[in-house]
Amino acid sequence: MNSNELFEKSLRFVPGGVHSPVRSFKGLHTTPRFINRGKGAYIWDEDGKNYIDFCMSFGPLIHGHQDPEIKEAIIKALENGWTFGACEKYSLETAEYIVNKISFIEQIRFMSSGTEAVMTAVRLARGITGRSKIVKFNGCYHGHLDSMLIKAGSGLAGTAEASSKGVTSQQAGDTLICELGDLEEVKRVFEDHKDQIAAIFVEPLPANNGLLIQHESFLKGLREICDKNCALLVFDEVISGFRIGFGGMAERTGIFPDLVTYGKIIGGGMPVGACAGPKKFMEFLAPIGPVYQAGTLSGNPVAMAAGLVNLKKLTPEAYVKLNTNTTGVVKVMTEWMNANGFDDYQTIQYESLFYPISTHEKLTNITQLPKNMNERFFALFKVMLDKGIYLAPNAYEVGFGSIAHDEKVIEDLKNRLWN
Ligand SMILES: *Cc1c(COP(=O)(O)O)cnc(C)c1O
Numbered sequence: 343m344n345s346n347e348l349f350e351k352s353l354r355f356v357p358g359g360v361h362s363p364v365r366s367f368k369g370l371h372t373t374p375r376f377i378n379r380g381k382g383a384y385i386w387d388e389d390g391k392n393y394i395d396f397c398m399s400f401g402p403l404i405h406g407h408q409d410p411e412i413k414e415a416i417i418k419a420l421e422n423g424w425t426f427g428a429c430e431k432y433s434l435e436t437a438e439y440i441v442n443k444i445s446f447i448e449q450i451r452f453m454s455s456g457t458e459a460v461m462t463a464v465r466l467a468r469g470i471t472g473r474s475k476i477v478k479f480n481g482c483y484h485g486h487l488d489s490m491l492i493k494a495g496s497g498l499a500g501t502a503e504a505s506s507k508g509v510t511s512q513q514a515g516d517t518l519i520c521e522l523g524d525l526e527e528v529k530r531v532f533e534d535h536k537d538q539i540a541a542i543f544v545e546p547l548p549a550n551n552g553l554l555i556q557h558e559s560f561l562k563g564l565r566e567i568c569d570k571n572c573a574l575l576v577f578d579e580v581i582s583g584f585r586i587g588f589g590g591m592a593e594r595t596g597i598f599p600d601l602v603t604y605g606k607i608i609g610g611g612m613p614v615g616a617c618a619g620p621k622k623f624m625e626f627l628a629p630i631g632p633v634y635q636a637g638t639l640s641g642n643p644v645a646m647a648a649g650l651v652n653l654k655k656l657t658p659e660a661y662v663k664l665n666t667n668t669t670g671v672v673k674v675m676t677e678w679m680n681a682n683g684f685d686d687y688q689t690i691q692y693e694s695l696f697y698p699i700s701t702h703e704k705l706t707n708i709t710q711l712p713k714n715m716n717e718r719f720f721a722l723f724k725v726m727l728d729k730g731i732y733l734a735p736n737a738y739e740v741g742f743g744s745i746a747h748d749e750k751v752i753e754d755l756k757n758r759l760w761n
Contacts, residue, residue: 344389349373364400367735370720372727374735380407382746385732393732394755396671396741400734401581401606404664404694405655406746412610412651419647425639433641436650440608440618444589446598449624452616452641456580456605457485459615460543462627462635463601464489466617467541467574469626469633475535477542479522481708483550484543484578484603492517522554522707525563532571541574541601542567546591547582549740551708553690553697561597568600574623580605580615581740585664586693588656610652612645660745668694668743670752678759684722694743698722698733729758 343351350373352359360366360374367374375387383406385395395407405412419432437450453459464487468474476489484490486506492514493505504514518535520527532539542564548554568575577599583590584607592598601619608614618624626633672691675698679687690697690705700718703710712718719737726733733741 345376345387346373348376348388364734364736364739369716370723370735372724375727375732382406382408383744383748383751391730393727393730394747394751394758395732396743397732397734397739398742398744399611400739401585401742402609402611403742403746404585404607404744405610405652405660406744409610409652409655409746411655412648415647415651416612416644419644422643424644425642427638430641430643430646432643432646432650436646436653439650439653440616444593444618446592446620447602447618448621450616450618451624451627451635452614452646453635453637454613454639454642454645455485455615456578456603457487457615458637459580459603459605459617460484460490460578461487462617463543463576463578463603464541465635466601466623466626466633467576469631470623471540471572471574473538473540473573475516475518475539477518477520477528477531477539479544479548480519481522481551481554482543482545482548482578484545485580488513489517490543492519494519494521521709522548523556523560524707525560525567528564528567532567532573537571539571539573541576543576543578545581546577546579546595546597546599547586547692547695549581549692549695549697551738552699552705552711553692553695553740554706554708555690555692556706558595558597561591561595565597565599574600576601576603578603581695584608584653584656585695587661588653607652608649609645610648612642612648613639614642614645614649663748664694664743664745667745667747667749667752668696670749671741671743671747671755672696674752674756674759678756679722684718686718687722696741696743698741729761731755731758 349359358366377385378388379386384392386392480494488509491506491509492502495503502514502519518531579590583604586594603617605615628634672689676689686700687698688702701712715737
């Protein structure tokens with residue numbers, strides 16, 4: 343069966359035909375490709391067509407598809423069994439490796455997704471501070487937990503409403519929404535809710551509604567507001583962790599959060615998330631502390647084995663390659679777009695993340711995104727897909743460079759674009 347037939351069938355058995363909504367190609371007037379195989383920077387669909395992949399499973403595959411060393415680690419771990427629900431060495435070794443390499447964390451707990459990591463951090467922050475409210479920014483994504491599926495209310499500043507049915511108004515009421523970059527608003531929200539705010543949650547490099555690069559003074563300001571109000575600062579580094587250097591944006595800026603969440607790259611393409619921080623905070627978690635958190639498949643040995651090798655391969659040289667590759671990709675794409683009817687586009691790049699967007703304005707919050715971006719993205723996406731270039735199928739998603747997108751792939755990209 344080809345992709346169209348498979349999707350048709352999928353619609354019968356699966357809501358919307360997909361197991362995660364962003365895979366549905368909604369608004370792109372075509373059916374999703376069913377992917378059959380990936381290798382390096384390439385994927386193949388069930389129709390036999392191949393693509394240069396810039397979605398890379400939305401970030402985890404920093405070394406490309408089927409990296410041989412990661413594959414070998416998976417197979418080796420697998421041969422001893424794939425889950426025990428008991429202590430085992432791979433998760434210990436991975437914890438030790440990460441804690442030793444990242445200066446501001448002393449303990450880490452593994453779980454199976456980024457959503458779980460953020461969910462843990464929310465409960466932990468509330469448990470530590472004894473407060474119930476959290477601050478979140480318009481345009482940051484933190485997974486699909488109830489307390490984060492909240493958007494700015496249409497009424498007064500600081501009010502909020504659920505962005506999904508099924509989230510209660512109580513939950514919405516405990517999440518306070520601010521605009522990225524607006525420290526004055528954050529200060530006001532803290533004054534209005536004195537001694538009620540447990541934590542500020544922020545993607546230090548917001549990369550889920552385009553790439554909204556923040557000035558360091560914003561992160562520094564958040565750190566100061568938290569200190570002044572005895573609230574915790576939580577960096578959600580599910581995308582930026584291990585990508586913007588090993589220690590993510592925290593190590594890059596020297597602005598350290600009280601808790602950090604990881605996902606995506608940490609498992610090397612297997613399902614892993616993590617919440618980490620200093621011992622004094624992390625030991626609030628059960629079994630030592632009063633904040634409950636658990637997982638049947640947490641610290642799964644096969645996932646941990648993959649994650650560990652994946653992380654060990656992230657040498658300083660690997661980061662140089664990663665960023666050089668991405669700069670090469672962006673250059674080729676920009677040249678082609680400028681000469682081929684997409685000259686309203688710019689490509690915003692931050693190291694190995696890039697974001698083609700149909701405006702020349704500088705973007706720092708979502709209110710600045712252009713009105714016609716969906717239409718324009720559809721046009722770009724369609725041309726790219728036809729040429730064998732796979733962008734994440736949504737106007738708000740960033741592109742992910744990888745170590746596998748080397749000079750040869752960039753040359754191939756150029757040929758695909760111009761032919
Ligand atoms: C992807 C993402 C999440 C959610 O992770 P899942 O593994 O999809 O649950 C949370 N926060 C950020 C910043 C993310 O990019």
